[in-house]
Amino acid sequence: MAVKKFVVGCFDDEGPLFDAVKKVRKSGYKLHDVYTPFPIHGLDKAMGLRDTSIHTAGFLYAIFGTTSMLSFMTWVFTKDFPLNVGGKPHFALPAWIPITFEFTVLCACVGMVITFCYLCQLAPFVKKHHFHLRATDDLFVMVIECTPKTNESEVSSFLTSIGAKEVNVQNAETGWWLGTYDKDQKLFEGQSETVSA
Amino acid sequence: MALLRYESQVRPPLVENDKTYHQVTEDIVRPIEANPSRLWWIGFLISVALLLFGVYSIYREVTYGVGQWNLNKTIGWGWDITNFVWWVGIGHAGTLISAILLLFRQGWRTGVNRAAEAMTIFAVMCAGQFPIWHMGRVWMAFFVLPYANTRGPLWVNFNSPLLWDVFAISTYFTVSLLFWYSGLIPDLATVRDRARLKWRKYMYGLLSFGWTGSTKHWQRHESLSLVLAGMSTPLVLSVHTVVSFDFATSVVPGWHTTIFPPYFVAGAIFSGFAMVQTLLLISRKVLNLEEYITIEHIEVMNKVIVLTGSIVGVAYLTELFISWYGQNPNEGWAFAQNRLNLFSPYGWSYWLMMGCNVISPQIFWFRKLRRNLVVTFFMSVIVNIGMWFERFVIIVTSIYRDYLPSSWSTYYRPTIWEIGFYLGTFGLFFTCYFLFSKFFPVIAVAEIKHILKRSGENYKKNMYHIEKETPDHLYNETHGDHH
Numbered sequence: 001m002a003v004k005k006f007v008v009g010c011f012d013d014e015g016p017l018f019d020a021v022k023k024v025r026k027s028g029y030k031l032h033d034v035y036t037p038f039p040i041h042g043l044d045k046a047m048g049l050r051d052t053s054i055h056t057a058g059f060l061y062a063i064f065g066t067t068s069m070l071s072f073m074t075w076v077f078t079k080d081f082p083l084n085v086g087g088k089p090h091f092a093l094p095a096w097i098p099i100t101f102e103f104t105v106l107c108a109c110v111g112m113v114i115t116f117c118y119l120c121q122l123a124p125f126v127k128k129h130h131f132h133l134r135a136t137d138d139l140f141v142m143v144i145e146c147t148p149k150t151n152e153s154e155v156s157s158f159l160t161s162i163g164a165k166e167v168n169v170q171n172a173e174t175g176w177w178l179g180t181y182d183k184d185q186k187l188f189e190g191q192s193e194t195v196s197a
Numbered sequence: 198m199a200l201l202r203y204e205s206q207v208r209p210p211l212v213e214n215d216k217t218y219h220q221v222t223e224d225i226v227r228p229i230e231a232n233p234s235r236l237w238w239i240g241f242l243i244s245v246a247l248l249l250f251g252v253y254s255i256y257r258e259v260t261y262g263v264g265q266w267n268l269n270k271t272i273g274w275g276w277d278i279t280n281f282v283w284w285v286g287i288g289h290a291g292t293l294i295s296a297i298l299l300l301f302r303q304g305w306r307t308g309v310n311r312a313a314e315a316m317t318i319f320a321v322m323c324a325g326q327f328p329i330w331h332m333g334r335v336w337m338a339f340f341v342l343p344y345a346n347t348r349g350p351l352w353v354n355f356n357s358p359l360l361w362d363v364f365a366i367s368t369y370f371t372v373s374l375l376f377w378y379s380g381l382i383p384d385l386a387t388v389r390d391r392a393r394l395k396w397r398k399y400m401y402g403l404l405s406f407g408w409t410g411s412t413k414h415w416q417r418h419e420s421l422s423l424v425l426a427g428m429s430t431p432l433v434l435s436v437h438t439v440v441s442f443d444f445a446t447s448v449v450p451g452w453h454t455t456i457f458p459p460y461f462v463a464g465a466i467f468s469g470f471a472m473v474q475t476l477l478l479i480s481r482k483v484l485n486l487e488e489y490i491t492i493e494h495i496e497v498m499n500k501v502i503v504l505t506g507s508i509v510g511v512a513y514l515t516e517l518f519i520s521w522y523g524q525n526p527n528e529g530w531a532f533a534q535n536r537l538n539l540f541s542p543y544g545w546s547y548w549l550m551m552g553c554n555v556i557s558p559q560i561f562w563f564r565k566l567r568r569n570l571v572v573t574f575f576m577s578v579i580v581n582i583g584m585w586f587e588r589f590v591i592i593v594t595s596i597y598r599d600y601l602p603s604s605w606s607t608y609y610r611p612t613i614w615e616i617g618f619y620l621g622t623f624g625l626f627f628t629c630y631f632l633f634s635k636f637f638p639v640i641a642v643a644e645i646k647h648i649l650k651r652s653g654e655n656y657k658k659n660m661y662h663i664e665k666e667t668p669d670h671l672y673n674e675t676h677g678d679h680h
Contacts (some may be wrong), residue, residue: 037387038643039415052417055424073355081350088356095356098439102364105432109372109425113379115517116421120414122406135410138218148590150327158318181402182395 049092065107108160231470251621289318290469453593506558553583
């Protein structure tokens with residue numbers, strides 16, 4: 001990844017975001033991302049993001065769980081360890097349903113969480129640039145990437161015109177790096193830096 | 198402002214008083230940043246003391262063997278398995294709140310789900326102790342796992358309900374932990390970004406996995422939560438079903454009961470909600486969260502308690518009826534003599550169970566009592582005593598008098614180390630819960646913000662004008678062409 005230049009606009013309400021995103025995309029600016037303190041339904045669609053297919057991954061893990069556990073138990077009780085318990089059948093499918101089900105759920109859930117962490121690049125000791133510390137508190141932070149053609153002051157005034165309460169320009173690494181959050185990070189200043197509404 | 202969503206005025210607000218997003222963060226994160234109160238220290242130290250007593254009891258049991266417990270020929274495990282089933286049952290309410298109510302889109306779950314999920318995890322941890330330490334040679338515990346070994350072709354018995362239990366409980370624990378932690382990540386990031394102290398920034402930086410709040414990440418997070426909820430729902434039903442199979446698939450009189458699975462699941466939710474009430478009534482007071490865990494939440498949970506308590510009551514009566522109608526003399530005797538007969542050695546426990554689980558929750562038909570905190574707290578304890586005795590009745594009254602009268606053990610009493618082990622799991626549970634309430638957001642911050650504009654008191658006040666809007670206009674405003 002590389003360090004790029006971004007124009008950052010902070011909104012204090014999720015209401016204007018939909019309109020703002022629409023206008024940004026219409027104006028042809030390169031929308032990097034919108035950081036929000038909680039999920040906002042429909043914003044991903046408005047930004048033109050495609051649906052996630054993480055649930056499809058979950059389905060595949062589930063199928064793996066079902067087939068592997070069933071075939072494993074079949075191999076154990078019909079080939080490797082065919083124990084005769086009062087003449088009961090070796091291939092005891094009804095008795096294997098609980099374990100097959102539990103293992104299916106286990107595979108699907110563990111697999112999906114690992115996939116989620118991989119896709120979002122989440123792990124301990126992973127550090128990322130945060131455009132505004134209050135993006136996890138009460139600000140909705142829209143970040144526009146500057147291309148060689150972009151005029152920063154024009155983007156800044158554009159963001160103000162569509163409702164951003166606070167606008168600034170930042171150079172930032174777009175990817176993640178190994179690090180912890182106690183270093184090189186501006187500490188939270190409290191409510192004193194409330195943006196003027 | 199684009200209107201995001203609308204909720205009827207008839208529903209009372211889920212968040213009381215005027216709250217902004219920042220105020221929500223402040224209220225919920227403050228207990229983490231402040232020093233723990235005196236009450237917290239008292240509770241925590243009592244819990245640690247109980248835990249240490251439990252550790253010593255286990256030490257006795259491991260050193261001198263299972264003979265430290267007053268078990269005998271017919272009662273192979275008395276308090277031990279009673280406590281196991283009791284703790285597993287308590288865990289179920291957490292998953293019900295976090296998963297099933299998510300699928301049913303119940304907004305009120307957001308106030309209580311985080312604490313309830315934590316309760317699930319701690320309760321399952323406590324439950325797991327009982328079968329593990331009961332093994333005696335506990336260092337052999339890994340034998341329950343199907344692993345390739347050098348003892349010839351030798352595998353665990355996949356047809357055994359006890360092995361189903363191993364899979365069910367370990368899967369339940371893992372999935373609950375993942376579900377809980379994936380929900381915690383954004384909230385831990387909130388704590389991280391507010392931290393002023395270096396160690397706090399470091400710790401929460403590690404715990405929050407570098408969460409930024411990107412829209413794409415939220416989209417995946419929502420999808421993940423929904424699928425995990427969808428998977429947890431049948432999982433939680435299967436777990437207590439499998440626990441009930443431990444009994445229902447055996448040939449012991451008193452357990453010839455095909456309704457055990459649904460009856461156990463209803464009982465589990467019943468006792469779990471009671472434990473949620475106990476914990477939340479304390480938490481909301483100690484952590485000043487009365488505006489988020491409101492009387493409405495308490496009342497809704499009391500409704501669940503009266504519903505599940507009545508289901509359990511129907512199950513008890515069905516069981517009784519079938520023991521007579523089934524015409525199996527041994528089964529009938531187990532019910533008529535070992536349970537119903539008040540003057541039999543354990544008859545009192547059956548009637549205690551009936552009183553606590555079936556009769557006493559009926560007071561929650563009255564709205565005034567459902568909304569009374571003292572009554573609720575008292576009832577939550579009564580219900581859990583009743584549910585403990587339910588498991589005690591099912592287990593002990595079925596096995597203390599078997600087919601051979603010479604091996605009847607008409608009075609089984611636990612030793613101090615058996616009781617100590619049980620108290621120790623209380624210590625474990627509450628130590629974990631106190632640490633959780635100190636270091637983690639007890640309420641899901643992001644989820645409360647998500648429902649704030651729909652269910653917050655200050656926002657709901659302004660909603661009356663929306664009711665006058667035409668549906669078409671509302672639809673355009675909510676679903677407006679965002680593309």
